[in-house]
Amino acid sequence: RLKTIEQAFPDRHPDAITARDWDAWLDTLTCGPVTVNKMRSLVSRVYDYGLRNYRVKENPIHKVPTRKKRRSAVRHTYRTLSMIQSELDMRPFTEEEANELQRWRVLDEQEQRDLIALALERTELGMLCPVILGLHGLSGIDIRQMRRGAYDPRTGIVSGRRHKTGMASFSVPIAPAIKPHLDKQVLTVASGEWVFPHFHKSEDGTPVTDVKCRFLRHWAWLIKDTDFDGLRFHSLRHSFISTMLAKGVRAEQVAQWVGHLDVRTTVEIYAHFMPTDSVELMESLKMFETG
Numbered sequence: 001r002l003k004t005i006e007q008a009f010p011d012r013h014p015d016a017i018t019a020r021d022w023d024a025w026l027d028t029l030t031c032g033p034v035t036v037n038k039m040r041s042l043v044s045r046v047y048d049y050g051l052r053n054y055r056v057k058e059n060p061i062h063k064v065p066t067r068k069k070r071r072s073a074v075r076h077t078y079r080t081l082s083m084i085q086s087e088l089d090m091r092p093f094t095e096e097e098a099n100e101l102q103r104w105r106v107l108d109e110q111e112q113r114d115l116i117a118l119a120l121e122r123t124e125l126g127m128l129c130p131v132i133l134g135l136h137g138l139s140g141i142d143i144r145q146m147r148r149g150a151y152d153p154r155t156g157i158v159s160g161r162r163h164k165t166g167m168a169s170f171s172v173p174i175a176p177a178i179k180p181h182l183d184k185q186v187l188t189v190a191s192g193e194w195v196f197p198h199f200h201k202s203e204d205g206t207p208v209t210d211v212k213c214r215f216l217r218h219w220a221w222l223i224k225d226t227d228f229d230g231l232r233f234h235s236l237r238h239s240f241i242s243t244m245l246a247k248g249v250r251a252e253q254v255a256q257w258v259g260h261l262d263v264r265t266t267v268e269i270y271a272h273f274m275p276t277d278s279v280e281l282m283e284s285l286k287m288f289e290t291g
Contacts, residue, residue: 014047014056019063026064033067040064105231107135107239115228115236116178126198127222129185130215133158134236136172137244137258144215146195153183162259170259238270245270 008025009017022043029036043061050056107115112135119128130143138146141163150160156179159171174182186195194200199215202208219233237258244254245266255263 014050015058017060019060022061023064026067036067040066105235106242107235109243111228112239112243118226118228119222122222125218125222126196127218129182130196130219131222131236132174132178132182134233135240136174137237137240137254138170138172139237140212140215140233142170142259144196144199144211148186148189148191148193148195151182151186151195153186168259168261170257172257241266241270 009021022040026036026040029039031039040061044059047056047059047061051059115131116128116135119125119131130140133143133146134140136158138158139162142160145163146158146160151158156174156176157171158174160169162168162170189195189197199211199218200207208214216233223229223231241254241258244257245251251266251270252263254260255266258266260266
């Protein structure tokens with residue numbers, strides 16, 4: 001980011017760059033509002049350093065407004081889909097709405113069991129344990145970056161710090177019915193190593209840089225030509241949260257499991273799934289039992 005700032009106005013003294021100039025430059029950035037605000041803060045810190053060392057006379061960034069954060073994509077999509085649902089009696093889905101609903105839909109309990117069965121059937125893709133973890137609320141990046149120490153086979157609890165924020169932590173118990181699959185995978189790797197090395201290394205053992213793309217390709221191959229075709233992997237996380245809230249688990253507990261830094265995030269996005277009654281965690285996890 002510092003290199004990007006250095007290239008913004010290479011031939012002008014910092015005192016000659018006005019707040020309007022910085023505001024226009026921030027508008028040229030193609031990243032999201034959160035990243036733009038981070039760039040703004042970084043420029044401000046550079047100016048503050050210059051003020052302390054008498055290199056500049058003022059900090060014009062204080063006059064540059066922060067960028068408004070976009071509404072949560074999930075929240076916006078859920079609201080859009082709920083509006084579509086309310087209009088079902090008035091008109092049919094358009095093709096675009098149907099595709100969006102398929103990508104973001106929340107899986108019911110039977111569909112979650114079917115997805116696990118599909119991953120069991122196509123074990124050569126190595127997606128069984130990632131699907132299990134996804135259906136327990138872990139995001140794709142947390143699964144890809146998971147190391148041996150994050151899972152304790154004795155307690156059956158997966159815990160760690162969320163890679164997306166770096167601040168929130170998660171700690172979720174794995175359903176006893178499918179815990180042996182994860183135990184088997186974890187015991188095959190050495191202490192401190194990646195739990196899923198096939199996403200980090202190619203077939204010949206050389207490290208890969210496109211870990212995310214490799215992970216998503218395996219996911220796409222898993223659901224290809226099935227009823228889940230087109231489904232986002234992140235929808236597994238939404239399905240877990242929605243199912244737990246629908247079964248009456250407290251929002252505070254769900255937020256702790258999935259690593260929401262603020263329980264309001266859980267409540268605001270998934271409030272429409274929350275019933276009035278509450279049930280115990282292990283009763284909720286029985287949905288994974290097949291026999």
